[in-house]
Amino acid sequence: xxxxxxxxxxxxxxxxxxxxxxxxxxxQTAPFDEFVLVCDGRLTPELEQALGEILAEEASVRGVSVxxxxxxxxADGVARGxxxxxGEASKAVEISKAVxxxxxxxxSCVRIGRFLVLRLPDHMGLGGALRLxxxxxxxxxxxxxxxxxxxxxxxxxxxxxxxxxxxxxxLCSGYxxxxxxDECHPTGIRKVPVTHQDILRYARRRNPMNHMAVMFRKSxxxxxxxxxxxxxxxxxxxxxxMLHCGCVAANLGEVLVYARTGASMYGRRGGAGYVKKMxxxxxxxxxxxxxxRRTYVCNCVIRALVGxxxxxxxxxxxxxxxxxx
Numbered sequence: 001x002x003x004x005x006x007x008x009x010x011x012x013x014x015x016x017x018x019x020x021x022x023x024x025x026x027x028q029t030a031p032f033d034e035f036v037l038v039c040d041g042r043l044t045p046e047l048e049q050a051l052g053e054i055l056a057e058e059a060s061v062r063g064v065s066v067x068x069x070x071x072x073x074x075a076d077g078v079a080r081g082x083x084x085x086x087g088e089a090s091k092a093v094e095i096s097k098a099v100x101x102x103x104x105x106x107x108s109c110v111r112i113g114r115f116l117v118l119r120l121p122d123h124m125g126l127g128g129a130l131r132l133x134x135x136x137x138x139x140x141x142x143x144x145x146x147x148x149x150x151x152x153x154x155x156x157x158x159x160x161x162x163x164x165x166x167x168x169x170x171l172c173s174g175y176x177x178x179x180x181x182d183e184c185h186p187t188g189i190r191k192v193p194v195t196h197q198d199i200l201r202y203a204r205r206r207n208p209m210n211h212m213a214v215m216f217r218k219s220x221x222x223x224x225x226x227x228x229x230x231x232x233x234x235x236x237x238x239x240x241x242m243l244h245c246g247c248v249a250a251n252l253g254e255v256l257v258y259a260r261t262g263a264s265m266y267g268r269r270g271g272a273g274y275v276k277k278m279x280x281x282x283x284x285x286x287x288x289x290x291x292x293r294r295t296y297v298c299n300c301v302i303r304a305l306v307g308x309x310x311x312x313x314x315x316x317x318x319x320x321x322x323x324x325x
Contacts, residue, residue, distance in 0.1 A: 001160045002033040003141035003215070008129040010040040015050040017148035017260065022054055024150045025143075030157035032143065035115045038133045041123030055112045062113035107132065127229035134226055137218055146212040149176075150183050150258040158252055159215040166250070170220035171242060173209040174252035176259045183258035190259075192251045199249045203240055204291050205299060209249065211235035213256040220247050232274065233281045244290050275307035 005025050009018055025032060043051070058064075110117045118136060120129065134142065141163060143156055155174075162172050177186035192208055193199045199208040214235070221227075224241040227234050243249060279300055286296040 001030075001141065001164060002139045003030075003143055003156065003160065004034040004036055004137040004139040005032045005143045005145055006036050006038075006130065006133045006137060007145045007147055008038040008040050008126055008133060009043065009047065009051075009147040010123055010129075011042060011044050011047065013047060013147050015044075015046040018047060019050050019054070020150055021145060021147050024153075025145055025156075027153050028151065028156045029154050030160055032156070033114065034138055036133050036137050037115060037117050038129040039117065039119045040125070040129040041120055051117070055115060055117070058113040058115050064113060109136075125229050125231060127227045127231075127234035130234065131227040134218060134221055140218050142216055142218050142221075144211060144214045144216070146259070148260050149212045151213075152256055152258070155213070155256040156215070158254070158256070162250060162252060163215070163217075166248070168248045169250055170217045170247035171209065171239065171249040172215050172251065173211070173213040174254055174256035176210045176213055176257045177255045178259050178261040180261060186258065187261065189255065191253075194251050194253050196248050196250060199251065200243055203243055204285075204295055207233075207236040207239070209235065209239050209251065210257065210259075212259055216242075220245075230281060230284075231277055233277065237281055237284060240285055240288065240290050244288055271307065275304050278303040278307065 007021070007025075022035075025035065037051075039051075106121070108119045110119075116136060118132060120132070124132075130144075141160070143159070145151060158174075159172050163169050173192065175192065176190050177183070178188050178190060179186045190210060192210055193202045202208040220242060221238065224238065224245050224247070227238055230237050239249070282291070282296050282299045282303070285291045286293065291299070
């Protein structure tokens with residue numbers, strides 16, 4: 001069963017984490033057919049070097065000769081038209097002219113072997129980058145992967161089996177093991193409900209899927225409207241709309257991904273700005289008819305309280321109250 005990997009990376013990512021994330025997908029027991037990487041704005045020289053090494057290795061494995069012109073086109077983020085003829089590269093390496101997406105965003109595309117690299121001239125944010133990435137995935141099944149996490153080797157094999165067993169399934173994730181420095185020493189496990197009915201109930205209160213461990217059907221995501229730019233909740237709002245449309249969801253009761261966390265993650269989930277964004281999500285869920293007014297009020301109060309406490313306290317709430325050690 002074929003599938004595409006979808007990843008977005010931007011300038012603040014650490015090159016070594018990015019490399020680990022990609023390597024974990026290259027080590028899957030069920031190999032991917034396509035890897036769509038969205039470069040959300042200009043990358044640092046260190047990230048460009050890591051990306052260049054990944055593409056060079058892919059070219060070597062696939063028997064493709066990549067010349068300096070290809071590297072230059074990828075390194076500076078400038079779209080260049082035409083096709084590069086370098087040995088057998090004409091079948092595997094192509095740099096297209098600027099592509100206009102459904103939102104009239106122009107980007108350059110470079111395909112090397114199984115990798116399709118999309119470069120945005122400016123930073124759009126995760127929602128916009130993933131929306132573009134989904135549009136360019138050529139397979140029906142798409143495996144989401146964050147640029148700093150580590151997938152277990154059997155992750156995709158297990159998820160593909162779930163889709164094979166249930167043709168109605170549109171959305172599938174699993175547990176994640178959170179860690180700060182070493183994935184061999186996780187700080188906690190974020191478990192999510194397994195069955196569709198439990199997911200549906202849970203979704204009215206909290207995010208029922210682990211985004212970095214999700215595999216979904218492209219057609220179902222597109223039918224629900226795709227990703228929208230809603231910082232820190234792009235995934236949650238998409239799952240809600242998919243569930244509201246009648247999509248079937250499931251989670252595997254096992255760890256699929258090792259996810260990096262830490263004080264910076266808890267910091268992003270606090271402050272007045274964060275609370276306002278979360279209240280927007282709750283309002284959207286209310287307007288959609290996914291939750292009633294009582295649930296809306298309760299959710300807003302809880303998110304405001306957790307979002308406005310000091311970061312240290314919020315970290316304790318997440319680690320002790322919302323995770324299993």
